[in-house]
Amino acid sequence: MEQLMSYWYDWGVFVGVFLAAAVAIYIFFDSQQAVAPGSATWPRVISVAGLLLTLPSLVYRLTQMEDAEVLGLPFLFEGDSNFSLFFYLAVAGLLLALGALVYYLMRVRTVAAVVIVDPFPTVPPPPPPPPSEPIAPQPRPVAATQPVNPEPPPQAWLVVRSGPRVGTQFGLGVSRPNVVGRDPNKADIIIDEESVSREHARVRFENGQFVIYDMASTSGTLVNGNAVQRQMLYDNDRINLGRVELVYKKV
Incomplete structure (x- = not known):
């Protein structure tokens, strides 16, 4: 010694x-x-x-x-x-x-060391149309009935970066509450992880911008490492719900 x-x-x-x-x-x-x-x-x-x-x-x-x-x-x-x-x-x-x-x-x-999947992959252009030929007149089809207020396409996405189903993309609608949680009967975006509350957070569309609210969750809601009750979201913001991390992607 x-x-x-x-x-x-x-x-x-x-x-x-x-x-x-x-x-x-x-x-x-x-x-x-x-x-x-x-x-x-x-x-x-x-x-x-x-x-x-x-x-x-x-x-x-x-x-x-x-x-x-x-x-x-x-x-x-x-x-x-x-x-x-x-x-x-x-x-x-x-x-x-x-x-x-x-x-x-x-x-x-x-x-x-998790690679985030790009939620907006590049789509190849469609092939050119075939040469046009004379077509016999056809009866005009009856247009299908459309809903009065159809749901617009998603304006933003939540991409799972760590936790269950890494790389999964969840579209955010502008006319629905977008509740994120573990309970399939109450949540619109279901994350099956025990550290996530049944109704953990809600993402609402307000004045042209998505805003996240914590719904009195057990482990809290963090945006870029900061605990929040209400927070406006910006592109590439990191959202932590328990042990699950999501990335906010705007269209």
Whole structure:
């Protein structure tokens, strides 16, 4: 153990603090772009805690190790309790940082690597019509009866980014309530996931713009990481309902 401490306070403390800092910085900046808001909170906290645990041994190495060459490491090991305490804290901190990195890469980063399906694929142009030929007069067909107020085509879409049925597209109508929830008897947009409430949120068309309302859900409604009760939606807004993430796409 004394030999291991000797290696640590000789050069290992600098390598250990560098690794812990690199892990914390990587997780923090990578999670800004690659994962859903809030899903990388624990890896961030654990990696920062690991980095903080390695710092006392670095400070000790830089400020209290002048006597090491005169008295020798065995003397410091027996006479200074901080010598071994800071070593054990640093080892625990380095293990925490590496564990946070492994968890982030295997759980959080993997789940976030979902490709969003384009809800508006390019449609190829129709083939040219055949050459026209004389056609005998035909009786005019009777037009089919049309509803008085037909439902207009969807003006926007909700695309599932993470959760059940990734890539599924839900059209938003301008004349219906667009209730999003788990209960098929009450919701227009059904998401079968236990973290989603039976009637979780409603998306209404108001003054030419879709607006989302939280319907007193258990886990709340988040738009771009912020909890909302009422929020106007814009193209590519990220909506979190429990563990499900949707992306708002406007026509």
